[in-house]
Amino acid sequence: MTANVQENAPVMADAVIAQVIQLKDPDEAISSAVWWRVAELLRTCTTATTSGPHLTTTLLEHAFNATDDVLSSLSADSDPGRGDASNAASVLDSALPLGAGYDALAATRRSCLRLARLLFSLDTTTPAVLATRVNQLRRALTAWRFEALDATVRGRLSTAR
Numbered sequence: 001m002t003a004n005v006q007e008n009a010p011v012m013a014d015a016v017i018a019q020v021i022q023l024k025d026p027d028e029a030i031s032s033a034v035w036w037r038v039a040e041l042l043r044t045c046t047t048a049t050t051s052g053p054h055l056t057t058t059l060l061e062h063a064f065n066a067t068d069d070v071l072s073s074l075s076a077d078s079d080p081g082r083g084d085a086s087n088a089a090s091v092l093d094s095a096l097p098l099g100a101g102y103d104a105l106a107a108t109r110r111s112c113l114r115l116a117r118l119l120f121s122l123d124t125t126t127p128a129v130l131a132t133r134v135n136q137l138r139r140a141l142t143a144w145r146f147e148a149l150d151a152t153v154r155g156r157l158s159t160a161r
Contacts, residue, residue, distance in 0.1 A: 013043075020120055028124050031077050034070065038119050038130070041066040045112045045137065049105060056148050060141060067138040071131060078127045104144035111137035 017039045021032045044066045048059035115133045118125050 023122055025124050029078065029127050030074070030125055030130060034074050034077055035119060037070045037073055038115065041070050041134070042112055042116055042119065045108065049109055049112070060145050060148065063141050064138070067134055067141065070134050074127055074131055104140060104147045108137070108140040108144050111140040
């Protein structure tokens with residue numbers, strides 16, 4: 001029984017996502033195809049944040065590709081009269097908040113949660129808001145990648161001594 005439930009979990013998750021996307025306002029500027037890409041991005045980030053360190057680098061790269069996929073499809077799908085996503089995509093180009101006390105993994109999880117709230121909300125979402133949230137997630141992933149790379153380099157330096 002447990003194996004059957006585990007095998008059906010992705011199918012059940014896709015059914016829930018499909019239902020939520022169907023319930024979104026038909027006049028919303030964001031297409032269902034973009035929302036499916038957002039769902040895949042969230043799935044990828046969730047897998048990355050719960051994986052072991054040996055998979056982190058690979059899964060982070062996959063998450064970066066997924067953010068780029070969402071942003072490019074959102075940009076291609078945007079109707080200039082309904083709120084352009086291209087302006088929002090460049091708003092968050094400021095420096096990453098790296099340093100002591102900054103937890104990039106926690107920031108990535110918070111960004112995922114904010115993005116998931118948009119996906120599961122029945123309120124109308126503008127392309128600019130979605131692009132902003134995806135960019136925030138991308139920035140958190142960048143900070144996390146720097147932390148993971150730093151830990152890897154530190155580990156290699158300590159074993160070389």
